[in-house]
Amino acid sequence: MIIKCAWCGLVIDDSDTGPVSHGICPSCKKQLLSEKEESEKDEKKIPLESTAKEQSIRVRI
Numbered sequence: 001m002i003i004k005c006a007w008c009g010l011v012i013d014d015s016d017t018g019p020v021s022h023g024i025c026p027s028c029k030k031q032l033l034s035e036k037e038e039s040e041k042d043e044k045k046i047p048l049e050s051t052a053k054e055q056s057i058r059v060r061i
């Protein structure tokens with residue numbers, strides 16, 4: 001299996017031939033970890049969508 005970085009496309013592991021799988025290279029992992037701290041506030045927007053769906057289900061019942 002060939003492992004490519006899903007962010008920059010860098011080949012992480014091409015020791016085996018076969019289907020291409022996606023992973024993350026060390027440099028992108030560092031960047032992602034630093035961005036994660038900043039985006040934690042934005043993650044709160046996702047549960048709001050699920051509660052809206054739950055409310056629409058309650059209306060049907």
Ligand SMILES: [Zn+2]
Nearest residue numbers: 005008025028
């Ligand atoms: Zn990368």
